[in-house]
Amino acid sequence: MKIAPSILSADFANLRKDIEMSEKAGAEYLHIDIMDGHFVPNLSFGEPILKAVRPYSNQIFDCHLMVENPEDYIVPMAEAGADIIGVHYESTPHIYRVLQKIKEVGCKAEVVLNPGTPIEVLTDILAFVDAVLVMTVNPGFGGQKFLPNMIGKIQRLSQVKTEQKLDFEIEVDGGINEQTIQECQKAGATVAVAGSYIFNDSNPMNKIKVLHKVTGD
Numbered sequence: 105m106k107i108a109p110s111i112l113s114a115d116f117a118n119l120r121k122d123i124e125m126s127e128k129a130g131a132e133y134l135h136i137d138i139m140d141g142h143f144v145p146n147l148s149f150g151e152p153i154l155k156a157v158r159p160y161s162n163q164i165f166d167c168h169l170m171v172e173n174p175e176d177y178i179v180p181m182a183e184a185g186a187d188i189i190g191v192h193y194e195s196t197p198h199i200y201r202v203l204q205k206i207k208e209v210g211c212k213a214e215v216v217l218n219p220g221t222p223i224e225v226l227t228d229i230l231a232f233v234d235a236v237l238v239m240t241v242n243p244g245f246g247g248q249k250f251l252p253n254m255i256g257k258i259q260r261l262s263q264v265k266t267e268q269k270l271d272f273e274i275e276v277d278g279g280i281n282e283q284t285i286q287e288c289q290k291a292g293a294t295v296a297v298a299g300s301y302i303f304n305d306s307n308p309m310n311k312i313k314v315l316h317k318v319t320g321d
């Protein structure tokens with residue numbers, strides 16, 4: 105399974121060090137949470153941080169937009185070095201247009217679902233997306249408890265993917281640790297975001313290795 109350390113839980117005063125560590129540990133992605141204090145009740149950081157750290161990592165930069173008016177952020181994120189841009193289904197009445205815009209700027213298009221949003225809303229766009237991010241906590245904060253009833257949702261999404269022979273990543277985000285990652289993998293997830301599990305430990309490099317190990321990589 106691919107691992108995406110979430111820098112929301114990293115040491116902001118030593119961001120470069122934490123990012124270089126995560127690449128050295130073998131994490132394929134770097135997960136970057138952009139929060140505007142409106143779509144979610146928290147503020148994080150924006151594209152200047154992305155731009156500042158981009159030269160220090162060859163990882164896939166996976167940018168999760170938790171913002172209102174996500175269409176305004178696509179070009180700045182792409183110019184700052186995003187590889188994947190994730191947009192919440194709930195954040196725009198024009199999800200298809202925003203996903204198209206992400207592809208037009210040369211990035212991979214990811215649609216994100218809040219825990220309360222069923223996968224059925226994606227029926228007509230699944231063939232278009234590169235990834236679906238299933239939130240396994242309510243978005244906005246790191247360190248929350250995994251919502252076990254999201255497992256059924258991942259299973260249903262994985263079933264649709266198989267039945268329709270589609271090719272998108274299934275990413276999970278929130279409350280991921282060495283137990284929950286295995287449940288998500290069994291359900292069909294292919295990428296796991298982990299923040300506090302990795303960065304709140306005294307040996308974060310080891311935690312990334314453990315996540316790879318328990319998922320067979």
Ligand SMILES: O=C(CO)[C@@H](O)[C@H](O)COP(=O)(O)O
Binds near residue numbers: 113245246278297
């Ligand atoms: O998008 C979010 C929170 O909204 C996440 O990416 C968190 O950063 C995950 O943190 P942990 O639950 O792993 O601590």
